Amino acid sequence: MILQAEELYRFYRSGEEETRALRGVSLTAGAGEVVAISGPSGSGKSTLLNCVTGLDDPDGGSVRIAGRRISHLPEAEKARLRSRLVGVLFQSGNLVGHLTVARNLRLAQALGGRPDRAYLDELLDRLDLVGLRDAWPSALSGGEAARAGLAVALACRPALLVADEPTGELDAGSEASVLDLIRDQAREKTAVVIASHSAAVRNRADRVVELADGRLV
Amino acid sequence: MLTWLWLYGLLTRRGARLAVAAAGIALAVALPAALGVFLSSAKTTMTARSVERVAVDWQVEAQPGASITTPMPGTFREVDFAAFDGLSTPTIDTGPGRALGLPADYADVFPGQTRLLAGDATGALLAQQTAANLHAEPGTTVTVHRRGRPDAEVTVSGVVELPEADALFQRVGAPAGAQPQAPPDNVLILPAARWHQLFDGSATARTQFHVRLDHQLPPDPADAYIKVTGAARNLEVRMAGSGLVGDNLGAALGAAREDALYSQLLFVFLGVPGVVLAVLLTASVARSGAVRRASEQALLRARGATPAVFLRLALAETLIVWAAGTLAGLGLAALTGPVGGWGAVSAALGLVVTCATVLPSALRPGSVITGRAPVTTGRPPAALRFWLDFVLIAAALVLFRLTTGHQLVLVPEGLTQISVDYWAFAAPALLWAGLGLLVWRLVLLLVGPGRGLLARLAAPLAGGLSGTVAASIARQAGPIGRGVTVAALAVAFVLSTATFNATYRQQANVDAVLTNGADVTVTRTTATEGRLAGVPGVSAVEPLQHGFAYVGSDLQDLYGLRAGTVLSAARLQDAYFPGDTAAGAVGKLAARPDALLVSQETVTDFQLRPGDLVRLRTQDGQVVPFHYAGVVAEFPTAPRDSFLVANASYLASACPRSCGSTTFLVSTDGTAPHVVAARLRDRLGPSAGISDLDTTRRIVGSSLTAVDLGGLSAIELGYGLALVVAATGLLLVLGFAERRRTFALARVLGARPRQLGAFIWTEVALVGLGAALLGTAAGWAVARMLVAVLTGVFDPPPDQLAIPWGHLAVLAGLGLVVLPAAGLIALRAARRPPLTVLRDL
Amino acid sequence: MTVVACQDVARTYGRGHKAVVAVHGISCGLGRGDHVALTGPSGSGKTTLLHLLAGLDRPTTGTIAWPDLDDEPRGHVGVVFQGPSLLPPLDAAENVALPLLIAGQPAADARLRALAALDAVGVGDLAAKLPQELSGGQAQRVAVARVLAGSPQLIIADEPTAQLDAPLAVRVVELLVTVAEELHAALVIATHDARIAQLLPVHWRMRDGGLTC
Incomplete structure (x- = not known):
């Protein structure tokens, strides 16, 4: 198993109110597996992804990626593991605005400590971004931006790819092509976790996990 | 590698913003460096003048x-x-x-x-x-x-x-x-x-x-x-x-x-607020763009950036801004002279300032991606909640009371070191800070609880939208409050500096007039009045008798004037005659031929009452009777505090030989006094003593006067005006850039350019009027305190502040250019197709 | 009863060899009561067309007319778009009242109508909330209330549901349709979501700047 998240609990407190975002959620994903997480707004999808990627620590439970615990570590330690093991893809804003597409990829590789020009060129080629190498993020269309974001997420050959509504702003054609690319990546022995309410995502997943009120359904 | 990539991107795509931050640093570096250069050269001049002045070491x-x-x-x-x-x-x-x-x-x-x-x-x-x-x-x-x-x-x-x-x-x-x-x-x-x-x-x-x-x-x-x-x-x-x-x-x-220490005091008094302002300004610039920065940082974090990486990137950005700002600042300062050691000090100061302003905003950790513009609804800043503004102002007034009358520069008996009472700085510094906070409070009050008033004030510009405009401004209270405060402080800085300098110049002039007595003074000549009057550039000539006489055993200067004409040629000031006016005192002389004006000290020593008989003994022993008519404190060309003034005609008849020589007070018709003096010198030959106001102004009093604040005031004011422009124009434009979404949305909803203008012009007017009114008030208050604290540099102390009309006009003109320009830039930016703008944001 | 009519409209950005043709050869019309879904891949020119229809941009060639609006679309068009479409510094009621104030209505009337519109779309209790305090669905409802309050004859929505969950998205679109029916207005919704498009009777498809009705 590449991702092993066990019995995750996460509570937020603001003033008197306590929000129970996660109430004992376990999630696994193996190499080459695409897991879709679906559920309405506020069901805890984003919290789950934050815990899985080590951006947030669960109040209870633990997260292991490729056999190494990522939860409850010092921030620097978590960041180092994340940069090598996890690729993160958001709905938008995946690119640093003041760097071109290729430089965004190089930045990601530099953060992971794995500069690899050959792989960078291969990714650009595979995601049909060769012509956009030197394009600025603000000049990209929605589909192009999503493909570029995916390229950046994959720049360090992560073991786990986590995507939060990656196709929320795409038309049907772009959505299908991005999902196909993600599927292809899974075949390269990457575990994929996608949170989405899109039917197209669910249709292409190996497994669909329903989340409601912080619990698995 | 990582750092270079990041910097490369910042420099190519965010160059303008970095340049603006660097400009703020440049201001913070340039002022102390330029002032330092000025101070060093002033001190060198003082030393050189002292050496020149001494005939035998x-x-x-x-x-x-x-x-x-x-x-x-x-x-x-x-x-x-x-x-x-x-x-x-x-x-x-x-x-x-x-x-x-x-x-x-x-x-x-x-x-x-x-x-x-x-x-x-x-x-x-x-x-x-x-x-x-x-x-x-x-x-x-x-x-x-x-x-x-x-x-x-x-x-x-x-x-x-x-x-x-x-x-x-x-x-x-x-x-x-x-x-x-x-x-x-x-x-x-x-x-x-x-x-x-x-x-x-x-x-x-x-x-x-x-x-x-x-x-x-x-x-x-x-x-x-x-x-x-x-x-x-x-x-x-x-x-x-x-x-x-x-x-x-x-x-x-x-x-x-001693004069050097005073000039050092001026340096601190006038320089520190400027540096503080530049810091505030840079911090405000660094703060804008916080939203995008936060989302970038969140992204980096998701990509596995460790805190050390954040620190490295932030430091790299800080150093770039510092290096660019320092180079520019030192370049500016180099215009005033070789920067030398002051350059190093200022560069170090710049580093501290950059770290304090750029570093925090570059380091602020982003944990979530926030895509929304910050809207302030919260409480006022802590400093205001604890009434720090009133506390500071009260403390300033108390300290001012306690330190007034203290000698600023202390020259202890028998020691070679002299020292400065730096405590005296505390009062104006606290006042300045307190007034800044008070301005902030007032602005927050106006845009917050005073929203109704703001809406009414906005009505002429915004019409039916005034309530909405006021609400929109109220929710931007934080940035607008900071903007107005920085702008008002910049205005206050310019005005207090200009007022101080103008007052200083006014007093230097008074001193020069007092010493020289007239535009040009001619002594030791046998030439007649008519001969002098014939020289081109001379408008009037007034003879003044000068001799010595004993009052009791005290030898005093004795002046004889022509009561009928003296007022038109000699620059007599009311302040010379305590409890009377110049015209009144001269009138007393005119009323009685043997009238005599004496110093207050003499009045006290001899218990004189008006009309009392005073007998003066001339140097060759002749006794001449006078009648005491009034008190005189200062008189043109009179060197000491105790002297006597009488009618020239009476002196001439009472002691024709021994009542001294004639001094001519020459007024010019607008020709520069030193030019007229040169002509007189040609005409009268080398034996005549001729001094003119221009030269006297340079050499009288202290060598501090001699150094002339002109250079200092040019540096200060150029700098202050740059600050005002930056604080008003730049902060406005940056603020509008942050609110492109708001303007684009308003356009989509059908707002015409005129209606968008209502939002923009109301804010421009708020910043402009706020800065002008509050800044002027604060500047006046600080100037008053500065002049009072620094009384020691004035000789004689001023009766009233000189109002720097020229600078006020320049400031107003600048405001009338910069503010509309900022508004127009914002209006132009709001013309882009709104849906495209919204997509980009 | 024609709200907007396009005749051979084209819009080009830039000049010379750098010119980009965003839309071209578009002829179409909308009458009152027409409900249209505008679909097409990203970059196909949907946003440009919406700009033109709303009168926010002018065509490079061709003509657009708004016969029912006396050729002055400003103030008669309601717009909802993707992402946060509310002005951040204004609360919900102020946001809804804004187009009325822009159109010159007295402040008190505008406020009353704004509150009524918020009630009508079921978010009357959010009147005093700032946009940052609203969820995505709530914000879009307020945006719909803003359209309703303005009583426009043309409603234009650019990807209004892009950031919403599917069930929420459907509800927002249904609300838009209801409002359009109530006002007897023309409605155009640009979307890439086939299920959303299905909720509308007429489909316009865009491809490479061209339109097939």
């Missing part, structure tokens, strides 16, 4: 019965002194005086000591006053009544003036604070050989070595003072009691070092 006097064998430093000449009982020509006798023996090349070595007025310097010379008393001229034979010896005769070859007579005839070794000795009435200067013939072995003979040191002095007058006085004491020790040093150069440097 040291007068080393052999003690009675001893002779000096210790070698003298530098260039030196032996000068001999002896007393005589009188001089006489066949028709006229004068009283006792001193005879000097000078070597032949003395005038070449010490050119400032004597000035030849007539004849040549090869033989016996008479001081000008002595020659006048004896009616002697070159070729006249004069009998010298030697003390205890037979009379001798000398033939006068020339007449000289002794400009530094006070120093020349000083009592060397007199204890500090002792009454200075008046120079002798009669002075005879002989070639050394002749002096030795006449006075060798005389009981009154004294020998001095006049020394000119090499002038390789430290540029700072305080250091130069320590070096010179140290050397003087060292020489005294080596002379082992055989001689004492009259340290003229040390005394001049001692006065200059």
